[in-house]
Amino acid sequence: AQSVTQPDIHITVSEGASLELRCNYSYGATPYLFWYVQSPGQGLQLLLKYFSGDTLVQGIKGFEAEFKRSQSSFNLRKPSVHWSDAAEYFCAVGPTGGGNKLTFGTGTQLKVEL
Amino acid sequence: DGGITQSPKYLFRKEGQNVTLSCEQNLNHDAMYWYRQDPGQGLRLIYYSQIVNDFQKGDIAEGYSVSREKKESFPLTVTSAQKNPTAFYLCASAKGARVETQYFGPGTRLLVL
Numbered sequence: 001a002q003s004v005t006q007p008d009i010h011i012t013v014s015e016g017a018s019l020e021l022r023c024n025y026s027y028g029a030t031p032y033l034f035w036y037v038q039s040p041g042q043g044l045q046l047l048l049k050y051f052s053g054d055t056l057v058q059g060i061k062g063f064e065a066e067f068k069r070s071q072s073s074f075n076l077r078k079p080s081v082h083w084s085d086a087a088e089y090f091c092a093v094g095p096t097g098g099g100n101k102l103t104f105g106t107g108t109q110l111k112v113e114l
Numbered sequence: 115d116g117g118i119t120q121s122p123k124y125l126f127r128k129e130g131q132n133v134t135l136s137c138e139q140n141l142n143h144d145a146m147y148w149y150r151q152d153p154g155q156g157l158r159l160i161y162y163s164q165i166v167n168d169f170q171k172g173d174i175a176e177g178y179s180v181s182r183e184k185k186e187s188f189p190l191t192v193t194s195a196q197k198n199p200t201a202f203y204l205c206a207s208a209k210g211a212r213v214e215t216q217y218f219g220p221g222t223r224l225l226v227l
Binding site: 032041043044046051094095102104 | 118120145147154155156157158159162164172202204206208210212213214215216217218219220221223
């Protein structure tokens with residue numbers, strides 16, 4: 001069965017420091033991979049996605065992620081974190097069954113210290 | 115502006131009561147989804163619809179029902195059979211039935227009185 005693991009439930013970084021959020025997936029074929037961000041009490045906003053091609057993908061807000069097939073990973077990175085990046089981040093993989101279903105990880109809560 | 119709207123933002127349910135959460139989109143998307151979010155559990159799929167007048171159960175459909183009479187609308191009813199309805203409910207839509215980016219609404223928080 002397909003699954004997504006985000007091993008870090010909480011991460012705290014200082015403003016201006018670099019950030020890496022981990023995402024590992026289990027999937028039987030070439031996956032489609034997504035990173036979403038959620039501010040408290042809000043919906044999810046797409047940061048970036050990987051469908052095919054270049055394994056390093058750029059997203060909004062200065063985020064990037066690298067697809068590593070050999071490690072079944074799709075880690076999210078940002079070189080310099082801003083206080084406004086504090087939020088919860090979700091990795092997702094699809095399709096998981098018909099209907100374009102996605103399987104989400106349990107999320108990583110990012111706290112930014114000023 | 116195109117987007118997805120959910121209403122109400124907060125909803126209170128009494129014991130034994132059915133409540134309906136609204137989801138509307140003007141993106142001309144064919145596919146729509148309902149997710150439930152609980153702390154520490156990520157998002158779990160309740161129901162999804164790929165086309166008008168058709169929908170399928172997701173991973174946690176028990177205690178919920180949906181309809182898809184119009185392309186723009188995908189309301190979710192939380193029935194009295196759902197014994198633990200307190201959660202944050204998110205609606206999403208996608209362009210088609212192939213893998214496409216899902217776009218999310220702002221969510222509805224359901225609380226039990």
